[in-house]
Amino acid sequence: KNEVEQSPQNLTAQEGEFITINCSYSVGISALHWLQQHPGGGIVSLFMLSSGKKKHGRLIATINIQEKHSSLHITASHPRDSAVYICAVIRTTSGTYKYIFGTGTRLKVLA
Amino acid sequence: NAGVMQNPRHLVRRRGQEARLRCSPMKGHSHVYWYRQLPEEGLKFMVYLQKENIIDESGMPKERFSAEFPKEGPSILRIQQVVRGDSAAYFCASSRDRNMNTEAFFGQGTRLTVV
Numbered sequence: 001k002n003e004v005e006q007s008p009q010n011l012t013a014q015e016g017e018f019i020t021i022n023c024s025y026s027v028g029i030s031a032l033h034w035l036q037q038h039p040g041g042g043i044v045s046l047f048m049l050s051s052g053k054k055k056h057g058r059l060i061a062t063i064n065i066q067e068k069h070s071s072l073h074i075t076a077s078h079p080r081d082s083a084v085y086i087c088a089v090i091r092t093t094s095g096t097y098k099y100i101f102g103t104g105t106r107l108k109v110l111a
Numbered sequence: 112n113a114g115v116m117q118n119p120r121h122l123v124r125r126r127g128q129e130a131r132l133r134c135s136p137m138k139g140h141s142h143v144y145w146y147r148q149l150p151e152e153g154l155k156f157m158v159y160l161q162k163e164n165i166i167d168e169s170g171m172p173k174e175r176f177s178a179e180f181p182k183e184g185p186s187i188l189r190i191q192q193v194v195r196g197d198s199a200a201y202f203c204a205s206s207r208d209r210n211m212n213t214e215a216f217f218g219q220g221t222r223l224t225v226v
Contacts, residue, residue, distance in 0.1 A: 035217070042219030043202060086154070097209060098167070099144070103153040 003027050006087050006102035013109050019074040021105045023087030026068065030097060034061050034072050035086040037104070043086070046072070077109045115140075115205050115218035116185075123224045124193050132188040132221045136205030143186040144215060145178060148200040160186055161209075193225045
């Protein structure tokens with residue numbers, strides 16, 4: 001079992017829909033990072049959070065440390081939101097920190 | 112303030128050749144991380160370097176792979192005698208320090224194809 005699990009693995013939505021991507025983890029973490037990767041593209045940071053909720057534009061990220069769960073929400077989805085969304089947890093061991101990545105959620109938003 | 116710069120973006124090598132991947136961290140960042148993304152798989156940690164030091168190379172294959180981050184110049188990930196299984200996207204990230212609250216920023220990646 002992966003230390004970081006994302007669901008769903010694939011998601012197709014119609015433009016305008018509200019989208020939720022979930023991330024569950026089984027290890028102790030310092031923080032959690034949501035990343036976006038377009039096909040053939042680089043990786044863009046969306047949010048880094050260790051508690052509560054953050055909002056940026058149409059994107060909202062929440063985390064529940066006790067339940068070891070985070071969600072990424074996209075409101076009023078648009079075809080340009082089509083990408084792979086990656087959840088990564090930051091684990092601190094021996095004074096260094098490491099990213100442990102989920103396998104990503106592939107989102108396709110249809111016009 | 113340029114982001115993390117990786118080059119080349121695409122690299123094709125024949126089996127047995129050497130591949131050199133470069134990563135210039137963001138200005139003011141002295142911590143560099145390399146990750147590998149195999150086709151249809153998630154990112155996997157390879158190595159963490161600070162200027163002139165390898166801090167953690169627990170994710171790096173023991174043979175053929177090496178990394179450095181010299182005092183001057185970019186960080187280099189070197190793969191000797193490449194094989195088809197090395198075909199992947201290699202991403203570099205940099206951060207200002209090793210503090211758990213410091214965000215790491217990612218480069219565009221180098222896509223290596225071994226033919």
